[in-house]
Amino acid sequence: MSLSQAKVGAPEIRPGSQDSRDEILKAAMHLFASRGFHETSMSEVAREARVSKALIFWHFKTKEELFVAVLNRLLEPYFIDFAEEAGALDERAQIQKLVEFYLLFVRDNASSVRFFIAQMLHDQHFAEGLSDQVLKLYSGYRAMLVELIARGQERNLCSRRFTAEAAAGFLLSALNGILIEHLFMMQNRPLDPESAVAMVAGWLFGEEIRTDNAGGKAVA
Amino acid sequence: MSLSQAKVGAPEIRPGSQDSRDEILKAAMHLFASRGFHETSMSEVAREARVSKALIFWHFKTKEELFVAVLNRLLEPYFIDFAEEAGALDERAQIQKLVEFYLLFVRDNASSVRFFIAQMLHDQHFAEGLSDQVLKLYSGYRAMLVELIARGQERNLCSRRFTAEAAAGFLLSALNGILIEHLFMMQNRPLDPESAVAMVAGWLFGEEIRTDNAGGKAVA
């Protein structure tokens, strides 16, 4: 991106191999994510990275290898630990934090989330390895939810209408639904986590939420 | 192609232009939906349809035109009227029917639904026209939900914890979440609408559902 010279501010005295490799990755990341694999040519990547096409093939054997490298790079921010950060809270607050975390992450990484979902829906096998990584992440999040809800139910903090597994499954579905709705509507509405968390709380904890009288701020 | 004569089983007395056009569309439908636009070449379509490549360009001016024709064809089954079919039922039963309808449709048209979602996530603009059609369909369904819930709330059949709009939005998100989970897990689980409908009912109508004692059939 950034027309004209990108790094005029950061004087690149010595070329360095890692440097060029990184710029290739950045360019490829941008192009693959915004256009897709087949719609992006190596020449375009070379042009955007301001290197020769041959250099790309010197760093990465094939286009697929570059693609996989890009995928791994895009996946990095997904691996922050969403545990630990809320130890002293009770289950209810922890669940709300977890839900809020999910929504905030989606909001802040919308473009890469969109890219991954589109890619996984498109290429069923999809380099296989990546799909596994994503799935592992997903089921990890689910497991945390299940356990929190189960503990919450033991302490009578959560509704017991469903098993913890069923409740977590439904909750996760709702989150995913909010996610894709956000991906489609993107420019229209900004996805505010507050109302979604309120919905979830109302459902899971059986709370009463007034939306039709004074106090304003309807939950829509 | 096709060794020996191709259609010995179905006697094709006169070739007919509509016939070849249809086979081209069928072949393109299959290839576009399973591989995608850029990954499908006109030669492949020609081979699968057992016609010459030039004939495709006689029927359709460009590859894009063929693609749009395929999209419209794939979209046809989406336009059955999901109104009318449940007139005498009360709001609660109608909502359940509507939810069930959504889930059954998704289950039976999973591959084309997957294709549309992937396509719309991938090509932001996406031929513009199609996106509009899909959006109209979607908001039509949403409007029906909102009105049903509102009427249900008036008659005290539905929980009033949320506004009808908020409830419908959240419900729709849950359905969409179930949808994409189904698209990803596809081969693993078969998406049974029963349990999903039960979850929705529990949430929307405030029902108690026993899952942890006698009566069997856990809702998971």
Added chain:
DNA sequence: ATGCCTGCTAACCATTCGGTCAATCGTCAC
């Protein structure tokens, strides 16, 4: 100096792509 290895490039290659075109075949009208 002389190799030598890393980083890098211009030019090239084979293949495939979307698309065109002149020519054919079959059928109906006259």
Added chain:
DNA sequence: GTGACGATTGACCGAATGGTTAGCAGGCAT
């Protein structure tokens, strides 16, 4: 018959693609 016309084809085209190769600049050890 013969022309007209819709349907159909093989052969072809320029552009673009993923990938290769020969070679060059320059630091660094001998």
